[in-house]
Amino acid sequence: MPPFLVSKNENCLLHIWLVPNAKENKVYGLFNGYLKLYITAPAINGKANKALITYLADLFKFKKNQLSLISGEKAHQKIIKIEADIQYRQTTTVR
Numbered sequence: 001m002p003p004f005l006v007s008k009n010e011n012c013l014l015h016i017w018l019v020p021n022a023k024e025n026k027v028y029g030l031f032n033g034y035l036k037l038y039i040t041a042p043a044i045n046g047k048a049n050k051a052l053i054t055y056l057a058d059l060f061k062f063k064k065n066q067l068s069l070i071s072g073e074k075a076h077q078k079i080i081k082i083e084a085d086i087q088y089r090q091t092t093t094v095r
Contacts (some may be wrong), residue, residue, distance in 0.1 A: 004035040014080040018047035
């Protein structure tokens with residue numbers, strides 16, 4: 001499994017480094033063991049956290065109620081609980 005994804009019982013924990021107020025919603029890549037994401041919403045009144053949940057649900061094809069913020073409400077480093085057992089397969093690139 002990648003370092004930002006931890007399987008725990010029948011759930012997974014996703015370790016996110018969130019950058020709010022971005023020009024677009026996008027996945028940047030790895031950053032210090034976190035999955036770094038850019039979100040357009042501001043970090044005011046939980047707007048960036050709500051936008052993050054919506055973006056992840058759309059990105060990974062989950063229902064929003066399967067995702068919850070369990071750590072990092074007011075920090076860049078966040079832990080998202082995914083209520084699903086995720087099977088990770090590493091693929092190789094054929095050149």
